[in-house]
Amino acid sequence: MGRGSEAIGVGEQEMDAEHDLLLGVVHALEKAVDAAPRAPVEELLKQLSELSRVHFATEEILMRLHAYPEFAAHQLEHARLVDQIEQVRTEFASGNVQPTRNFASALHHWFTEHIRSHDVALARYVRASRPASP
Ligand SMILES: [Fe+2]
Ligand SMILES: [Fe+2]
Numbered sequence: 001m002g003r004g005s006e007a008i009g010v011g012e013q014e015m016d017a018e019h020d021l022l023l024g025v026v027h028a029l030e031k032a033v034d035a036a037p038r039a040p041v042e043e044l045l046k047q048l049s050e051l052s053r054v055h056f057a058t059e060e061i062l063m064r065l066h067a068y069p070e071f072a073a074h075q076l077e078h079a080r081l082v083d084q085i086e087q088v089r090t091e092f093a094s095g096n097v098q099p100t101r102n103f104a105s106a107l108h109h110w111f112t113e114h115i116r117s118h119d120v121a122l123a124r125y126v127r128a129s130r131p132a133s134p
Contacts, residue, residue, distance in 0.1 A: 008115045010123035015062075018055045019115055025051060026111055030104045033097070041100070045089045048107075052078075052085060059122065066129050074118050081110060 009016050025048045032040040056078040063071045088103040 008112060008120075010115065010119050012123040012126060015059065015119060015123060018051075018058065019119070022048070022051055022055060023108075023111060026104070026108050030108060033101045033104045041092060045085070045092060049082075049085050049089065052082060056082070059119070062126060063122065066126050068122060068125055070118075070121065070125075074122060077114055077118055081114060084110060 008019065010019070025044055029041065029044040029048060032044055056075075060071070060075055060078070062068075063074060068074070084103070084107060088100060088107065091103060092100040
């Protein structure tokens, strides 16, 4: 892990590594919005958008592989997060810094809540459905 108190380990290595990356970008975004030259914020939002899509696809493949019963609900949450990120991008692109700032901290909250609930449940299910290792 290695992100101190921010770290939310779900116990699946790949998921944890990707969550660390995502939360790192969210954190950088919150800082960049306050510091406010435009370029880094735009770049971070783009990174966040791309990383999220890749990460959500990884988890959705994992869910399919394990015939995860909560697939639909979890996927819907991912779609909502993607929408939220695109909303932040739209706000920022139209020069609305204050909404961008609010959204950036909301994103942090949405991500951590998603990881704590949906992702923890998914990781638990995957572990339980895997043959016990010696
Ligand atoms: Fe996740
Ligand atoms: Fe997820």
